Structures are given as C-alpha cells and as structure tokens.
Amino acid sequence: MNEGRKEIIQFVFVLIGFVFLVKLFFIQIIEDSYKNLADVNAIRKEVQYPIRGIIKDRNGKLIVYNNPEFDLMIILREVKNLDSARFCQVFEISQDQLRALFKGFHTEIRNRKANELQPYPFIRQLSNYDLARIQDNIDEFRGFFIQVRTTRAYASTAAANAIGYVSEISKRQLDNQKEHFYRQGDYIGKSGIEAYYEQYLRGTRGVKYLMRNKDGVIKGAYEEGKYDTLSVPGQDLTSTIDLTLQEYGEFLMKGKAGSIIAIEPSSGEILAMVSGPSYDPNLLTGKNYSENFVLISNDSLKPLFNRPLMAQYRPGSIFKVAQAMVALQEGVITPETRIRCDRSIINCHGAHTNEDLRGAITNSCNPYFREVLRRMLQKGKANNPFDDTRIGLEEWDKHIMSFGFGKRLGIDLPNEKRGLVPSPAYYDRAYTGRPWKFSNIYSIAIGEGENLVVPLQMANFAATIANKGYYITPHLIKSIGNSGVPLPQYTERHYTTIDSANFRIAADAMRQVVESGTAQYRAKLKDIVVCGKTGTVQNEPKSDHSVFIAFAPRVNPKIAVSVYVEYSGQGGRAAASIASLMIEKYLLGGTQRPNIEDYVLKGKFE
C-alpha cells in the first residue's frame, strides 16, 4: 500500500523547488523595481554642481561671477524621529514655518514634482551665517543634508538686460527640454546672455555615487568611483561690452526711456547696449528672487523689457539715408539731383527750397525724399499705377532688407524683434484687397508710416555705413572659454545690395548733418569727425521720439551708435547729445563738453 508514496514525496519536493524558481524568476528578472529600490537603499547619488562660467567685459573687467550658496536638502524616506523643536532651533524658524515647509513639500509630492526618495531642496539658499551654525548640527537630523552650489553675483549693475539672469528652471522648461539635462530645482539662464549661452555657461554636472549602510552612514565610493563623473565647470565668456562705456551710457540714460547701442563697425562687437530704465540684477539672485521678480516685472516702466531688441519704433528721418542710397543704386537720382521743397503734400522744416541730395539729407527735407520714393516706386514698368507701385516696392524692399531691416539680425540674445519693412503682401492685407499705390504709402519715404525698426537695427545700419557696405551681425560675446573667437556666425560679412560708392555719398551727407545740419549744435566734436543723422519720430499726441545714429571717426570708424530716447523731442537734442557723448567717452575717455553732459543729465529737452 505504500507504493507510489515515494513519488508523491518527491513530487512535493520538486513542486516546492519549482514554485521557488518561478517566484524568484518574477522578483529577479521580470520585476525591475527591486533593482531601483536596491540602489535607492544603498547608493546615494550626490550631484556635483558645476561652477557656472563667469562673464567679463572686453577689457577683462568682471561683470558676473559666482557666489557659493547652500541648500538644505531632504530625502523624506530617510527622515526618522525628527525632533521638530530642535530643528526649529537650529534652523531658526518657527514651528509654523516648519509645518508650512512640510506642507509645501507634500503638495509637491502630490503634484508629482517631487518624491520621497529623491533629494528635494527643503530650505533654499541658506546664508553663510546660517551655514556655520547648521553645519555642526546637521548630523542630528537624519534625511537632511547640505548641498552646495553657486548663485550669480554681479560686479556691476550695468547691462542687466543684456546679461540676463539665472533662476530655477520652470516646470514648462523642465517638461520641454530635449536632452533631459535639467532636473527639478536646477538653475538655468532665463534671459540675455545667460539664456543664449546657457549650454556653454552651465558646464557639466558630475555625479558621485556613495555607498551607505542601513543607518545611512556613508561607507565610501560605490565600486571605487567607477561610475563617478567629475563636474566640468562652465566656460567663461568674454563680452564685447566695454563696461566703462556701458556704465556711462546708463548714467546718461538715467530717468529716460530708450536705448543706446554702440557697435565697433569692423567687428560687429557691441560696445554698449543700454536699455532704459534698467534694474539691479542683484535683486534677481539669492533668496528674495520671487518677490523681487514680481516687483520688477510689474514695474510700469518695464525694466525687464530689453528695448534695444524688443522695442519696435518707426525710424524717422534716419531712414532717409537708406532711402538715398537705394535711390542712387536704382539710378533714379544722382547726388546732384535737385528737387524742389514742395511743402504742399508733405510738411518740412528749416529754410531751404531746392537742395541736392547732400543738402536734402543735411536739412532732412521731407518733400525731397517723397519725390525720391515716387521715382523708385513708379518707374513705369507696368501700365497702371497699382502694379507699377507693387513692382517698385518689391525692388525697394530687397534693398532695404539688405541693411538688416525687417528681419532678425541674429544677435546672441533671445527675444529679438524683427521690425517691419512693408511688402506688397503686407499692404494687400492692410488694405484688405482694395487697391493701393504710391500715393497711399509715401510716408515710408521719411521713415514714418508702416516702417518699424528696433534700435539694434539702427545701430547696425550706422555700422554698415561706417563699413561702406557691409555689416557683421552685432554680438555681445567675443570669446567662449579660451577660444578667442565668437560663434562662427559673428565673423561673417553681410553685404548690402548697395555699391560702396553710394555709401561714401551717404557718409559725406552725414558728415554734413553734424557739421552744418540738424545735429551741428550738440553732436559736433572738436577733434573727431562725426557722421550722423537725426530723426524726430512723430508720436501724436505725445511728444516726439528723439533719434540719432552716428559713426566716428569719418575715416576708419571705431564706433557706430544709435540712440533712441522716447518722448524727448527733436533728434538733434537728446539723442544727438547722448550719441556724441558716447563717442567722446569711447574715443577720448571722457567728454570735453560738460555743458552737453549736464544738458543730458538734466533731461529737459523741450
């Protein structure tokens, strides 16, 4: 009767063994969460934050550098027996604050922005003073540790909008990143150079894998540091900005809204880029970032609005210089062409009646340029005036856009605006299919009407004239790391469609403007030959904008400037004064005309 019982017993043995192997197969091979849990258990990943690259000016003066900063990190899973009273005492916070911190953290966990296994910044940006006290006591609190990283510090408050700022990465940026570089709590360049050169400045994060035992005590490097990576510091940047000139420009712009841009024509390097009003970049670093950011971004004067690239204005009379060159190129006039100052259609100013091209620029004669534009747009290439204008406008557009108007120049900053050079398609839309011809659109002849430019384009235009026919895209960084060269797109010459002979004529005329024309009183310098052109942009019912572009010296120009001062009247006053002071500052180291400086600082231009 006992036959077969041996087999039953053996069957039980095998059955159990088989059950084990199946179960083991599941937990060891199928399920991989145990692997992660094991790593979470035994390995602490310590992020080694790289030092962000610093930014210096063209003469090696420090603009932005780093300050060490300390975050108190929490790994909730490891927090055990927290003595909250002691915690509050060490960190000098109240019980309510501690509760609020935990509440916030739990909300983040619920929103899946944080989890209890990963380090999370519990208290951010402890001060050096806090740190000294905390460091001795941190071991009392399991699950907490101090993480060091750096925040930005500013040696100069100048060029805040150009430099930009750094802050914690937003949820959206985090979700939209392509390369999965950033994580919750990381800092990222949010605007200006900080944003544009983020990938060079940020460096590479390092990771240190440490083994710890069940009590959380670190037992040394994991696998002798085989998987550790060193953090690689970010690359330092050398800016094209001349900090002294920049600071002087901001000094002159105090209390005014507008921009100053100074470019070295031969290289496209931006020497100064002032956006007024500006803000103190130190407000957007450190502990009070959030409050200050709200404060600054709600300021009615919009200090975060980077006017040199973002403010689109009508260019005004400075556009006549471009107009003149296009007309010469198209052959509709010669420098000697005289046109009667017929003020019946368009108003003018000053005592002149029948000027040639140079005279028309010098006196900024509106009827002259209206007639010039008419000759360009109505060449008689088509049978009716509508088609004729269309053909003429297309040719005109091509020339104007070759100066860099109506498109993004491609400066190394984010959020650059295009401006507008009206095309036939644009007018079709604007007139919703109704016919339009020269008589409808002639105000573009004098830089009014539909034209829109940003101050950077005006400065670039001045630089193009200084170069007699080409420009190099304006940029703010001349060297990344030790490379000594800017990004490749900032060495390339962009030629206009205009012959350089025609530029010479334009430059002559601009020389006249300063010598004996609209800018003679405030832009003429004793030792330097300045070429410039005023603009007074109508702004009914408010005051006009004051505009001036210039370059100097006449031969072998070293600096091209555009100045745009909002609501400050004639271009020959505020803008011309500021531009000439900038030229003096850069070429001579300071002004020889304190009265002009006082005049600008007083800010009464009426």
Next chain:
Amino acid sequence: MIYGFMVFWGWLNIYSATYDEHQSIFDFSINSGRQLMFIVTSVFLILAILIIDMRFYEAFAYIIYGLIMFLLLLVPFIGKEVGGNRSWLGFGSFGVQPSEFAKFATALAVAKFMGTIGFRMDNIRNQAAVFALIGGPILLILMQKDYGTAMVFLVFLLVLYREGMSPFLLLVGLGVAVIFILTLLVENNWYLFGAIGAAWAMTIFMNRRKKIKRLIVITVGAAVLVVTILSVEFIFSNLLEPHHQRRVMVLLNPDLDQLGAGYHVYQSKVAIGSGGVIGKGFLKGTQTKLKFVPEQYTDFIFCTIGEEYGWLGSLIMVGLFMALLFRVVFLAERQKNRFARVYGYSVACIFFFHFATNIAMTIGLFPVIGIPLPFFSYGGSSLWAFTALLFILLKLDAHRMHVLQRL
C-alpha cells in the same frame, strides 16, 4: 556506494565553499572564520561518524534521544538568551543549540522505534508512541518559544506518511493551514462557515450510499475546520507573540510595514530582486555588503546568493538541494531495513523542510521564522547537526549489505 559517498562529499564541499566565498576573510574573529572552524570540526565529526560502528546508532538511538531531551529540558533553566529565544547552552565562549541536535536524535529514535520488529503503522498504540516521540521535543522546544524549530518536527508526518500513515492527517493539517490563512484574510467568518457547510452537505449527499464511517469522517473533518476558524482569533492573539502576529500579517499584506515587521522580508526581497539574471558578482552585492538585510549570514543567507549570483545562482542552489533530496530519498529507498529507511526519509524531510521554509521566508512566501538553510547558514550547531544527519545515513548506507548478512 563509494560513488554516492564521493558525490555527497563533493556536494558538501561545494556547499561549504559556496558558503565561505561570501565572506572574504578567514579571520576567526568574524563569522566566516568561525564557520571555517565549524567546517573543520565537522570533518572530524564525519570521520567519527564513519568510524563508529553502524550498530551504535541503532543501539544508542534512545539514549541519544534521551540525552538530548534532557538537555532541552535544561535549556529553559540554564540556557543563554540569544535574540529573544532562550535556546542556547553555553560552553565557554561557544554556545550550542540542543534543539538543532534534537532533530537527528528524534530521527534516530523514530527510526529505531518504527524499525522494531512487529511495528505496525495502523496499530493505534504504535502510532501514539511515535507521536509521543515526535511530540516530546516539540513541546520542549515550544517552551523555549522557538516556534520555527518546533515546526520542523511536523515534517515527520511526511515520514510517517511514507511508512503507511493515512494521508488524512496530512490533508487535515493542510486544510487547517489554508483555513487559518483564509480566516485572517476574509473579514467575515460566516462566509467560511457557509462554504464549509455547503461543501459538507454536498459531500454527504454524494456519499449518502456509502458506509456510515465515511460520513462520520467527513463530518469530523468539517467540524475540525469550523473549530479552526473559531480558534483562529484565539490562537492568533493569545498563543502567538506580538512579533509573530506581525510577521504573519506582513506576509498577507507585504506593503503593510516596510520599516517595521516587514523590514526583513522587504529588504530581503529587494536584495534578491536586485540580483537580476546573473547577479552582481561575488562580493559586489550592495545590499548584503552594506547590511541592509538583517541576519543575512544566518537565516537570510539566501539573499547573498540571490543578489550576487542572480537567478542562475538561485537555480543552481535549488538544483543542488533537489539533487541532494533525491539522492537521500534514493539512498533511503535502497535500505534493506526499516530503521535505515525511516531514518533516511527523516533526513530528506528535515532538509526539505529547512530548505522550503527558509527560501520561502526570504522571498516573502512564508512568515519569518528562525530556520537556517542547511550547509549555507552560519552556525556551528546547525552545521554539525545537519552533517551528523547526513553522514549517519551514509554510514548506514555503506553497511546496508551487512544488515542483510546479519539477518
């Protein structure tokens, strides 16, 4: 015969080697060094076992049994307390656990008794005597509150089954265990009562033409199950210690308490689970090396294998045990006298029980009870006891022809 001996010898070496490998130093101050010493002493033990005349074991079975029982009796009074259980007898700096040796002593005694001429399994008095032999050490070990070791003796039921005991008891035992678990899982006991009642009625109905005795047996079985349900609450909350209660609850609901009662099993599963297919490699296991799993060198030794050698290592280990068990069963079956055969089955079943419960608890299939893994777990008493178990069988096997000659 020689072949079988050699194979076992080789196996033992593999086990020992596998065991030794996970500790790197042979220093006597740490466990691997001490284990090496235990292994060396077990070699002497093996030699002694093989030298001693085989008749000794049969003749002195009761005396060994009696001696061990006496020691077990002493333990609660003069024993040392280790890990909450008073199961150690101290001899200088080393201690021994008589309960470990009780296993092979009982095996010998049971074998001896059942090997007596005239023993019949269906004789109630004989049966009662066997149960008394097995029940004695269970009671004594329960007095030490070492429930795990006490449970080992239940495995003798399997031996008895082989020798002709009705499977009824095993089935009832299994049924009781299942019902016990179900009672803990199902909130309302009336569902279970209903299910048992329905099953009972149906069985009675289907067997209504059968003998009355059958119907009584069925009714008694059902009654036992009902009583089990009713007593679960009592057993669970009154007889089991709080930490045992928690271990059982954790088994039923593994995520209940990962840092408290479930910590052992949770960490053990993490360690084993992180091993993957081929493991992290010798001495590379982060979990075991950094001591996340408590008692990883004794009861949770399997974590090391699981983590460092992965599923393949586990496969090999399970395979080795299977081979060992089959070999022991094979040896038992080829014995010519009942004493040796019963003893052989006892050895197989004791190994099986240890292997099964130990692995089951490390992977969360069984509550955590202090059961070592034979030949792997650290510990002198258990190593010696398992060695003695195995080699007495080999000795008996080597002389099985003599038995014939003698008869």
